Amino acid sequence: MQPIWERIYDAIIKSIISVEHHLQAGCKKIQHSSRPQNCFELFGFDIILDSDFKPYILEVNFSPSLSADSPLDYHIKSNLLVDTLNMVGLKKNYKKRATTQKNGSLHKLR
Numbered sequence: 001m002q003p004i005w006e007r008i009y010d011a012i013i014k015s016i017i018s019v020e021h022h023l024q025a026g027c028k029k030i031q032h033s034s035r036p037q038n039c040f041e042l043f044g045f046d047i048i049l050d051s052d053f054k055p056y057i058l059e060v061n062f063s064p065s066l067s068a069d070s071p072l073d074y075h076i077k078s079n080l081l082v083d084t085l086n087m088v089g090l091k092k093n094y095k096k097r098a099t100t101q102k103n104g105s106l107h108k109l110r
Helices: 004-018 020-031 071-087
Strands: 043-049 055-062 098-102 105-109
Touching: 004 020, 004 043, 004 055
Parallel strands: none
Antiparallel strands: 043 055, 098 105
16 A cells, blocks of 8 residues: 555646646746746645545645635745745745844844
């Protein structure tokens, strides 16, 4: 028996392959834009498992909502955004920045 995540990945890959032509057409439009290297797409997959842990895709969201309605939702979606931005090459800046009030004006500290 395949592990659950392997089955889920398989279902996701097959669904993306089924719309490959449409994705390629969209990419061709982007390639002719002024900054084609600055584009990516995020898909949201809603998947349900049956009693045998076989995954079924309920829907695929093109540009899924990233609003957070609960602390758990916020935790999941903020980590998703960090992972997504890391994958496209934007890394978190770990330098701490602080602002202080000095003589009535704000100054940034690095």
